Each structure stands twice: as C-alpha cells, then as structure tokens.
Amino acid sequence: MEYRERILRFIEEIKTSCLPSVSMDFVVFGFHEGQLKVLLLKWQGVDTWMLPGGRVRMDENMEDAAYRSLRERTGLAEVFLQQFHTFGNVIRNTYYAMEETRTKLGFSAEDFEGLPHRDISVGFYALVEYTKVNPTPGLELALDPFTEQIQWCNVEEVPQLLFDHNEMIQVALKTLRRQLSYQPIGYTLLPDQFTMPQLQQLYETILGQRLDRRNFQKRMLSYGILERGEKFQNGGAYKAPYLYRFDREKYQQALAEERLLVV
Amino acid sequence: MEYRERILRFIEEIKTSCLPSVSMDFVVFGFHEGQLKVLLLKWQGVDTWMLPGGRVRMDENMEDAAYRSLRERTGLAEVFLQQFHTFGNVIRNTYYAMEETRTKLGFSAEDFEGLPHRDISVGFYALVEYTKVNPTPGLELALDPFTEQIQWCNVEEVPQLLFDHNEMIQVALKTLRRQLSYQPIGYTLLPDQFTMPQLQQLYETILGQRLDRRNFQKRMLSYGILERGEKFQNGGAYKAPYLYRFDREKYQQALAEERLLVV
DNA sequence: TCAAAAGTGTTTAGCATACACCCATGC
DNA sequence: GCATGGGTGTATGCTAAACACTTTTGA
Known part of the structure; x- marks a missing residue:
C-alpha cells in the first residue's frame, strides 16, 4: 500500500x-x-x-x-x-x-x-x-x-x-x-502592473474603510516607489487609468533610509 | 553530594x-x-x-x-x-x-x-x-x-x-x-509615585533623545491616565515638583477604547 | 450626449513643534 | 539674592483631511 x-x-x-x-x-x-x-x-x-x-x-x-x-x-x-x-x-x-x-x-x-x-x-x-x-x-x-x-x-x-x-x-x-497604515507593503498582493484604483481598493479592503481618491494617490506617490507606465484601457466606459509598477529597488533604498517607517 | x-x-x-x-x-x-x-x-x-x-x-x-x-x-x-x-x-x-x-x-x-x-x-x-x-x-x-x-x-x-x-x-x-512612542507603557519602570521630570528622564533615556519639557507634560497629561498628588520636596534648591500616580483603571479603560493606540 | 470612472489642485483644520517667562527653594 | 530646576501658555508650521471640477471613453 x-x-x-x-x-x-x-x-x-x-x-x-x-x-x-x-x-x-x-x-x-x-x-x-x-x-x-x-x-x-x-x-x-x-x-x-x-x-x-x-x-x-x-x-x-x-x-x-x-x-x-x-x-x-x-x-x-x-x-x-x-x-x-x-x-x-x-x-x-x-x-x-x-x-x-x-x-x-x-x-x-x-x-x-x-x-x-x-x-x-x-x-x-x-x-x-x-x-x-x-x-x-x-x-x-x-x-x-x-x-x-x-x-x-x-x-x-x-x-x-x-x-x-x-x-x-x-x-x-x-x-x-x-x-x-505606515509602510507600503500592499504591492506584493497585486500583479506586477496595477492601476491606482486597484491599489486603493486593496487598501480599502484590508483596512475596512473607504479612502479619499485624491489623498490616497498623493500619499502613494509621495513614497516615491511607484513607477508610472502606459495607460490601460480595460474596455470600461470611462477614462483609462495609468498602470503603475512597484519599484523594488527604490523601496529597499527608502526602507534603508527609514523614510517610509513612520515609527 | x-x-x-x-x-x-x-x-x-x-x-x-x-x-x-x-x-x-x-x-x-x-x-x-x-x-x-x-x-x-x-x-x-x-x-x-x-x-x-x-x-x-x-x-x-x-x-x-x-x-x-x-x-x-x-x-x-x-x-x-x-x-x-x-x-x-x-x-x-x-x-x-x-x-x-x-x-x-x-x-x-x-x-x-x-x-x-x-x-x-x-x-x-x-x-x-x-x-x-x-x-x-x-x-x-x-x-x-x-x-x-x-x-x-x-x-x-x-x-x-x-x-x-x-x-x-x-x-x-x-x-x-x-x-x-505611541502608547504610555513607561510607568511600570518607575515607583508608584513619581515626578514629571523623572518620567521625562525615563523617556529620554529609552528613546535616546532630549524632549521638550512643556510638550512632554502636555502629552502625558493628555492621555488622562495620570493622577496628580502632593508636591514633593526632595531637598533640592528649587521648586518642588508634583508627584504623579499612574491610574491603572483609567489606563485599561483608555486601552479598551483604543484612545491611546495611535495606529 | 450621457453615465461611469479617472485625473488633478487648493483650502482647512488639527496636532506636534518651537519657544520664554515666572515661581519656589536652599545655600 | 542667586543659582537651580519646575510650572505653565501661545505662536507657528507642517501634515493629513476635506473637498469639486474636468477629462476620457463606450454605449
């Protein structure tokens, strides 16, 4: 057996x-x-x-x-x-x-x-x-x-x-x-390329609360670890969002400088 | 043996x-x-x-x-x-x-x-x-x-x-x-009664940096878990500081309401 | 042309920081 | 009376929150 x-x-x-x-x-x-x-x-x-x-x-x-x-x-x-x-x-x-x-x-x-x-x-x-x-x-x-x-x-x-x-x-x-809420670790949950609304939806789901679009984008970009790519048209009847990519190198660099850690 | x-x-x-x-x-x-x-x-x-x-x-x-x-x-x-x-x-x-x-x-x-x-x-x-x-x-x-x-x-x-x-x-x-730095746990390191300068010295030692007296006192009192007692004259040639006591009950209460957790 | 969703910039408020003067005490 | 350390309040700045209009696209 x-x-x-x-x-x-x-x-x-x-x-x-x-x-x-x-x-x-x-x-x-x-x-x-x-x-x-x-x-x-x-x-x-x-x-x-x-x-x-x-x-x-x-x-x-x-x-x-x-x-x-x-x-x-x-x-x-x-x-x-x-x-x-x-x-x-x-x-x-x-x-x-x-x-x-x-x-x-x-x-x-x-x-x-x-x-x-x-x-x-x-x-x-x-x-x-x-x-x-x-x-x-x-x-x-x-x-x-x-x-x-x-x-x-x-x-x-x-x-x-x-x-x-x-x-x-x-x-x-x-x-x-x-x-x-004090360091951007969410990227690993998403595909290599993602849109800002996708990222925001992820944050909202995890934190269990709605966030303001404008403030959210500002905060994410302020970390300086996202790289903007092409626009992405998924066929919806609306303006095409940009694709972003998480820059691991810059992230590591930022972590080392403790820029991201709001401890 | x-x-x-x-x-x-x-x-x-x-x-x-x-x-x-x-x-x-x-x-x-x-x-x-x-x-x-x-x-x-x-x-x-x-x-x-x-x-x-x-x-x-x-x-x-x-x-x-x-x-x-x-x-x-x-x-x-x-x-x-x-x-x-x-x-x-x-x-x-x-x-x-x-x-x-x-x-x-x-x-x-x-x-x-x-x-x-x-x-x-x-x-x-x-x-x-x-x-x-x-x-x-x-x-x-x-x-x-x-x-x-x-x-x-x-x-x-x-x-x-x-x-x-x-x-x-x-x-x-x-x-x-x-x-x-975001919840007041230092009290357990001090005797039952302590002065504000003592508490501050403790914080400064742990955090490895000097703190502003006025802002420190404001912050500590704002938690609402300290009870002020008598003045304490330890024989120094200066104004007698107040003694404070840590109020465990209020602390637990505040923790439960998550008032102290700046998460 | 309309609905749906995305992009963007400015105002506002609250909290943390910076800062200075007066008071009690012992020598 | 002077040196030492303690008590207190206000002005300032910065960051986070609130907020509205324009643009693109498919139906």
Missing part, C-alpha cells in the same frame, strides 16, 4: 528531522475581485479546516524553514513573509487533533507514536499574488500526505478552524492593518 | 516536564539613576553572561510560563511582560553551550543526555521597577542550580552574550521604543 508508506515516511521524517513541539502556521493573504482571501487546507478524513503549517528541520534556521514551507505549499519563492506572533496555549494539542485523522485513515496508535503532543506555533503572515498561486494540492501533496484540499477563502467567511487558527487570522489581520 | 543531586533533578525536570526545543528568554528592563538597565545572569563555571530564560511545562500556557519564570527570577508578580519576537537560528545550540558548564561542574555526557540540542526561543521583554527587584540569586537558585550570578547591567555596557542574546536586547529595545 503505497499511500500507507508515504504517511509512515512522513511521520518518520517529522519525528527524526524536525524540532519537536515547534511548528509554524501561515496566514497567506491573497486579493481577488475586491476580496481579501486566506489559504485554508483540510486533512484527509477530517471536516475541520486549518491554516497551512510547517516544521523546522534540525539544522535549519526558522526563517528559512518558513520560506521553504511556504514554497512547498504555494510554489511561490518571492513573497512577503513575516512572523507576527507566537502562540503557546495548551489547547494546541497536536496529538489529539491527529487522532481523528489517524483512525479514519486506518492507522494504529503505534504508527503515530513519538509525534509531538503539543506545539508552540510561530505565526507568519504572507502576502502573495493571488493569480500566481495554484491552490490545488500538487507538489505539496507528495510532502504532506495528510492534505486533502487547499482553498482560498474570503477572510469574512472563514469557518471555525482547528485550535486557535481563527485567532491567528485575526491577529495577522491586525498586524497587516497596522503595517499597511 | 547535594549539589550534584540538585543539578540532576533539574535536568530531569527539563527533560520530562518541559516542552523540548522551546525556550523563552527575558529582556528585563529596569531604570535607575538615569540609566536603563537589563538583568543578566551567568552560569556556574562559564564566563559568558546571558539573558535569564525559562521553559514551558507540558501542561502550561506559554504566557503563564513566562510570568511564572519571571516571578521565579525576580520575585515580581505584577510586571509589564510582552513577547516581541521569536528567534530560531541554528546558532542557538543549547547543547553545545552547556558542554562547558557540564565539564567544569564535573558531569559526564550521560548525565546531560536527552536535553534539547537546539532551541527556538520566544523573546519577552519586561518592564520592572528597579528597586523592587533583588538581583541576588535567592529563590531562583533553588530552581535553577546553574545560575551563579544575577546582575543589573547598563544597556550601553552589555558585554558579548551567549548566542543571539545581544541581538535580542537590540530588538527588544527597538520594540520598547516604538511602543513607548
């Missing part, structure tokens, strides 16, 4: 090559059709959805592990990724959570023995470009045989999740809102 | 009742004679200083563990305590760091076997009232038999510490500065 083998090897890998009782969870934000989305996944044989997670290998820096895990899940290498809080309540009982999956998949308690019972989890949030992520379980299925489904879900419509994962999303969102 | 027993029991305790590969480190700030201080400790038989740390028990929430550990170290129950970052680089090799101590104390490798080799560490920073902390190893020595000395050290004069502990202090300081 090949599937059984994969599960057992996966468990063995966790037990032998990963730090016990430490996990990472990812709040992956995407933006599509005016909606802020998060990536959720579901295990085999369980009805509860959860955030994608990962573990730190013995010889691996945690930050590297985070990038690796996220790459394995989304296929994306260049993303905005940042830890925002570490969660350590006892309700995070990994062992208990796995019991249901284990019995439904027909494994014995011995098969799963030696796995960490309780995890401290470092929460990361990521901003990714929606269209670049293919949320069908592909590559990562080979690495995580428990995953049955991966899906985008509107932030407002997230169901009851495993453990404290709902709280994680809320804390991530709060962090995102605060960061967004 | 009683001391040997205590060490062995301590190690056993870590192995059996604490989460493996998770630790906490504390940047404990105090303020005395115009200087910002941090609490440092030194292990038996090692010359390297380090931050006080702690571990999470199997059945304990991490935040509770943090308060417990800090109480064991400082004897303080009511302090400002907050996680600020989680550190996970591979240089944090606990096992290697203990080797020196182990050999100097005359223990064999077997005695120390089964201890975590590498820790992810959750960094907390605490603001305590300097005079309320007795930094001589008392209570906590019974709990942590490795500790030889605990001492306050000026933030600017911190020597090279274990692992990434110097970086931890820097990150904690940065967090403290940012928080201080």
Whole structure:
C-alpha cells in the first residue's frame, strides 16, 4: 500500500528531522475581485479546516524553514513573509487533533507514536499574488500526505478552524492593518502592473474603510516607489487609468533610509 | 553530594516536564539613576553572561510560563511582560553551550543526555521597577542550580552574550521604543509615585533623545491616565515638583477604547 | 450626449513643534 | 539674592483631511 508508506515516511521524517513541539502556521493573504482571501487546507478524513503549517528541520534556521514551507505549499519563492506572533496555549494539542485523522485513515496508535503532543506555533503572515498561486494540492501533496484540499477563502467567511487558527487570522489581520497604515507593503498582493484604483481598493479592503481618491494617490506617490507606465484601457466606459509598477529597488533604498517607517 | 543531586533533578525536570526545543528568554528592563538597565545572569563555571530564560511545562500556557519564570527570577508578580519576537537560528545550540558548564561542574555526557540540542526561543521583554527587584540569586537558585550570578547591567555596557542574546536586547529595545512612542507603557519602570521630570528622564533615556519639557507634560497629561498628588520636596534648591500616580483603571479603560493606540 | 470612472489642485483644520517667562527653594 | 530646576501658555508650521471640477471613453 503505497499511500500507507508515504504517511509512515512522513511521520518518520517529522519525528527524526524536525524540532519537536515547534511548528509554524501561515496566514497567506491573497486579493481577488475586491476580496481579501486566506489559504485554508483540510486533512484527509477530517471536516475541520486549518491554516497551512510547517516544521523546522534540525539544522535549519526558522526563517528559512518558513520560506521553504511556504514554497512547498504555494510554489511561490518571492513573497512577503513575516512572523507576527507566537502562540503557546495548551489547547494546541497536536496529538489529539491527529487522532481523528489517524483512525479514519486506518492507522494504529503505534504508527503515530513519538509525534509531538503539543506545539508552540510561530505565526507568519504572507502576502502573495493571488493569480500566481495554484491552490490545488500538487507538489505539496507528495510532502504532506495528510492534505486533502487547499482553498482560498474570503477572510469574512472563514469557518471555525482547528485550535486557535481563527485567532491567528485575526491577529495577522491586525498586524497587516497596522503595517499597511505606515509602510507600503500592499504591492506584493497585486500583479506586477496595477492601476491606482486597484491599489486603493486593496487598501480599502484590508483596512475596512473607504479612502479619499485624491489623498490616497498623493500619499502613494509621495513614497516615491511607484513607477508610472502606459495607460490601460480595460474596455470600461470611462477614462483609462495609468498602470503603475512597484519599484523594488527604490523601496529597499527608502526602507534603508527609514523614510517610509513612520515609527 | 547535594549539589550534584540538585543539578540532576533539574535536568530531569527539563527533560520530562518541559516542552523540548522551546525556550523563552527575558529582556528585563529596569531604570535607575538615569540609566536603563537589563538583568543578566551567568552560569556556574562559564564566563559568558546571558539573558535569564525559562521553559514551558507540558501542561502550561506559554504566557503563564513566562510570568511564572519571571516571578521565579525576580520575585515580581505584577510586571509589564510582552513577547516581541521569536528567534530560531541554528546558532542557538543549547547543547553545545552547556558542554562547558557540564565539564567544569564535573558531569559526564550521560548525565546531560536527552536535553534539547537546539532551541527556538520566544523573546519577552519586561518592564520592572528597579528597586523592587533583588538581583541576588535567592529563590531562583533553588530552581535553577546553574545560575551563579544575577546582575543589573547598563544597556550601553552589555558585554558579548551567549548566542543571539545581544541581538535580542537590540530588538527588544527597538520594540520598547516604538511602543513607548505611541502608547504610555513607561510607568511600570518607575515607583508608584513619581515626578514629571523623572518620567521625562525615563523617556529620554529609552528613546535616546532630549524632549521638550512643556510638550512632554502636555502629552502625558493628555492621555488622562495620570493622577496628580502632593508636591514633593526632595531637598533640592528649587521648586518642588508634583508627584504623579499612574491610574491603572483609567489606563485599561483608555486601552479598551483604543484612545491611546495611535495606529 | 450621457453615465461611469479617472485625473488633478487648493483650502482647512488639527496636532506636534518651537519657544520664554515666572515661581519656589536652599545655600 | 542667586543659582537651580519646575510650572505653565501661545505662536507657528507642517501634515493629513476635506473637498469639486474636468477629462476620457463606450454605449
């Protein structure tokens, strides 16, 4: 039974090559059709959805592990990724959570023995470009045989999740809102080229409030990290907006000079 | 040999009742004679200083563990305590760091076997009232038999510490500065009653810059969480300053209304 | 020619900064 | 009476918010 083998090897890998009782969870934000989305996944044989997670290998820096895990899940290498809080309540009982999956998949308690019972989890949030992520379980299925489904879900419509994962999303969102209001990190949620109204819509969605067009444009341009391109006619019965492109180099430069950080 | 027993029991305790590969480190700030201080400790038989740390028990929430550990170290129950970052680089090799101590104390490798080799560490920073902390190893020595000395050290004069502990202090300081500049958390570093010039000196020390007296007072009073008391004559040849008291109730109230958070 | 959405500039208000004089006290 | 440090109020400037008209385009 090949599937059984994969599960057992996966468990063995966790037990032998990963730090016990430490996990990472990812709040992956995407933006599509005016909606802020998060990536959720579901295990085999369980009805509860959860955030994608990962573990730190013995010889691996945690930050590297985070990038690796996220790459394995989304296929994306260049993303905005940042830890925002570490969660350590006892309700995070990994062992208990796995019991249901284990019995439904027909494994014995011995098969799963030696796995960490309780995890401290470092929460990361990521901003990714929606269209670049293919949320069908592909590559990562080979690495995580428990995953049955991966899906985008509107932030407002997230169901009851495993453990404290709902709280994680809320804390991530709060962090995102605060960061967004004093440094321009939203660009990574949009395609390479975007219009000012698109950017504004993104900000309005994340912050949950309407913004003034003129003031918004002024502020964005004042950072000096946007490059204006051609006009873009999408077929609407109105004036064509300009396309903008986020200039990474200027952004890094500005960050280094702490011009953007209104701390 | 009683001391040997205590060490062995301590190690056993870590192995059996604490989460493996998770630790906490504390940047404990105090303020005395115009200087910002941090609490440092030194292990038996090692010359390297380090931050006080702690571990999470199997059945304990991490935040509770943090308060417990800090109480064991400082004897303080009511302090400002907050996680600020989680550190996970591979240089944090606990096992290697203990080797020196182990050999100097005359223990064999077997005695120390089964201890975590590498820790992810959750960094907390605490603001305590300097005079309320007795930094001589008392209570906590019974709990942590490795500790030889605990001492306050000026933030600017911190020597090279274990692992990434110097970086931890820097990150904690940065967090403290940012928080201080948009919410009034400094009060916990001062005695119950304090004068406005004292508070200002504290702010100036933490932020590393001089502030205008008049604007400072205006800002502090505008929060509406200070209660003015009697005048205080400390014997100086000048006008007696007022004593102020921090009103916890009003502070909580203001926090709840998010009046103080200039996010 | 009309509706829908985008581009743009000026006025205004509020908050943070800058700044100076008088007062209490001990020597 | 003088030096030291503390208390207080006002003027100023800058940034963020408020606000309206013109332009392009497709139907």
